[in-house]
Structure formats: structure tokens, C-alpha cells
Amino acid sequence: MLWKIPLSDLNYGPEEEAAVSAVIRSGWLSMGAVTQAFEAEFAAFVGTKHALALTNATAALHLACLACDLGPGDEVILPALTFVASANAVRYTGAEPVFADIESEDWLVLAPSAIEAAITPRTRAIMVMHYAGFPCDMPAITAIARAHNLAVIEDAAHAVGASLANRALGTWGDLGCYSFFANKNLSTAEGGMLVTDDDALAEKVRLLRSHGMTTLTWDRHHGHASTYDVIDLGYNYRIDELRSALGRVQLTRVADGNARRAELTALYRQLLAQSAPQVSMPFSQPRGQSSYHILPILLPEGANKLAFMAKMRAEGIQTSWHYPPVHTFHAYAQRDQALPSHLPLTEAIAARQVTLPLFPTMTEEQVFHVVKGVADSSKL
Numbered sequence: 001m002l003w004k005i006p007l008s009d010l011n012y013g014p015e016e017e018a019a020v021s022a023v024i025r026s027g028w029l030s031m032g033a034v035t036q037a038f039e040a041e042f043a044a045f046v047g048t049k050h051a052l053a054l055t056n057a058t059a060a061l062h063l064a065c066l067a068c069d070l071g072p073g074d075e076v077i078l079p080a081l082t083f084v085a086s087a088n089a090v091r092y093t094g095a096e097p098v099f100a101d102i103e104s105e106d107w108l109v110l111a112p113s114a115i116e117a118a119i120t121p122r123t124r125a126i127m128v129m130h131y132a133g134f135p136c137d138m139p140a141i142t143a144i145a146r147a148h149n150l151a152v153i154e155d156a157a158h159a160v161g162a163s164l165a166n167r168a169l170g171t172w173g174d175l176g177c178y179s180f181f182a183n184k185n186l187s188t189a190e191g192g193m194l195v196t197d198d199d200a201l202a203e204k205v206r207l208l209r210s211h212g213m214t215t216l217t218w219d220r221h222h223g224h225a226s227t228y229d230v231i232d233l234g235y236n237y238r239i240d241e242l243r244s245a246l247g248r249v250q251l252t253r254v255a256d257g258n259a260r261r262a263e264l265t266a267l268y269r270q271l272l273a274q275s276a277p278q279v280s281m282p283f284s285q286p287r288g289q290s291s292y293h294i295l296p297i298l299l300p301e302g303a304n305k306l307a308f309m310a311k312m313r314a315e316g317i318q319t320s321w322h323y324p325p326v327h328t329f330h331a332y333a334q335r336d337q338a339l340p341s342h343l344p345l346t347e348a349i350a351a352r353q354v355t356l357p358l359f360p361t362m363t364e365e366q367v368f369h370v371v372k373g374v375a376d377s378s379k380l
């Protein structure tokens, strides 16, 4: 389908093409100098000691869980209002995801009080997700983690360029994971980054990213090593130079792209309040600096969400849903939960939440058009 207004769109220019061409001409395609530069630049951007580029954020979350030594018998507290990859990463290790509720109908992220209520003697870690790039209450969450000796993993897939108290999201916990998937704020088609300030965690991730091998093809090519040992059960979660080259260019666009997303979000807020007051827009309170990755709205209670989405589709406007709660999926609902899921806020939100188009190259005309569509389609 050709949308008049798509949900998201790339923010690419000729520089991305040139960067990829340069890699092809260089003759070195997998993890090498370009990836090292991307990692160093990303580490400086978020203000962390280590940044490790990976195939995608799901791999980053998996390695973050492994670096925390999670395994069978362990529990990890996380929101159900997230992409399934967050919970899958926990399960890859044999550990059990334990879902906890969100703060409120306004702030759609894991609530500190819900975390505390979900802690058991088996709890080993908290995995937060900064929904749309809006910060979780990291001072409260890291205090809970310290008090109970828990690791904190940040799913910062939405949050490139976002911060709280001038500290980048993704750098508050022990490990932070970013996604560079095609529709994310920084896109390399597929790709991800894991950041940490901890040398030992970084070393473990570095090993696991490439088969648990002590040296890389790159090192051997450069004569730094001639053989290797395998000292852990690793994976192939490496990124390639083409994607790292895209990432270096995209990193220079994030600040402007997020600023434009902020402007468009403010315009949406103003216009929706005028033309569609029956619809609400979460994250109305000030807290930190969002990356405005997506634009969630809540339809009025009792509204038929699928009918709304169908009317918007008829107008050529693409909408989405972030997210069907993870605990309602078949692959999750039938599992023996260590704790029964009781997530009234998550479930209430999920029934009413719709995501509207938002991307840096969006025009104000397009926002007017979407808001008109929302006003017409959301009348009860």
C-alpha cells in the first residue's frame, strides 16, 4: 500500500550513499576500522566508556542478559508494554521474565512501585524500556536495584539522543542497548549498540559477540595475532562496515532529527487538544529530554480501535500499535509465570493506544492532515 502519510520515514541523504560506497571501495566489509570509529563516536555521544556495535538491539539485549550471568531460576522484572524482543532476550538465557505495570495512563513506562512489588528472592535484574524515548524514573529504579543487589539493563531502542538530568538514557543502568532498525531514530537498516562503563561487562560482551574467540579476523589481518582460543560459548552478533558507515553519518543527524520530532510532537499536542479533545496524548508532564521516537495517543474509553485504524487507513494515513502487551501473546500467555501478571494499567492503555505518524522529514501540512483524520475518525 502506498500511504499518503507513512508511520515513519528514513532521514537519509547523499552522505549515507557515499559512506557505503567508500566501504565497498575499501575492500574491508566486516567489523574493522569503520566500526571502531562508529563505536568511539557513539560512546562519546552518550558519554560512556564502552560502546560495542552489534547486529541488532535484540542481540544487544541478549548479550546484556548473559553478561549479567542470567540463567535458569533467575527472574527479570520488565514491562509488558514493550516490544517482544525485550522479554525474548531474557528467555534466551533460561531466565524468566516477570512483567510489572507502568506508572500511569500518562507515563507509559515501568513503575518503580510495581518493580518493588514484583521482587522475589529469585529476582536478579530489572530491564527498563524508555517508551518513545521518554525516561523511566532512573534515580528511583537504580536506588531499588542497589538496595536489592539487582542489575539494571536499559532497553534504549527508542532512546538514541534522549536523556534525564543531562545523562543519556542507556547509561543509567549497568548496560544499555540501542536499536538501529530501519524505523528507529538512528537507522543502519539493521544494527544495534550496547554501552557500559564496566570493563568486565564490556569484555564479556566483546567475547560473546564473536564466538567467544580471543582474537578477531581484523586483528589477524593486521598481524596482531596469528591464532586464537575460544573461551566461552559465543555467537556471531557482529555488525559490518557498511552498517557502521551508515551509523557514523546517521549519528550526525540525530540531534537535528530529534529536535524536529520535538517540534512536530508539540504541534500535534496543540492541534489535538483543539480539534480532538476526546483523544489524549500521554507524556504530558515535563521529565528529561525525550527522543520523540513515536507519537502515541489514547482513544477515548470504549472507542473501537480497529475501526479507528481502518478509517485512518482509508485516508491514506498509516497508524500502528505500541504495543500488544507481551504477556497476552500466545508464546507468553501459556507459560507458567513465576508471578501471575496483574497489569491493569498496561491492559487499559493497550486497548486504547494508537501510534500516529512521526518522522523528521514530516511537514506541518502532514500533521494538520493527520489531526483532521483523528478528529473525524475518533468521534464516538
Ligand SMILES: *Cc1c(COP(=O)(O)O)cnc(C)c1O
Pocket (backbone or CB within 6 Å): 055, 056, 057, 058, 059, 082, 083, 085, 086, 129, 155, 157, 158, 178, 179, 180, 181, 191, 192
Ligand atoms: C526495535 C526494538 C527492539 C529490537 O531492536 P532490533 O534492533 O530490531 O533487534 C527492542 N526493543 C524495543 C523497545 C524496540 O523498539
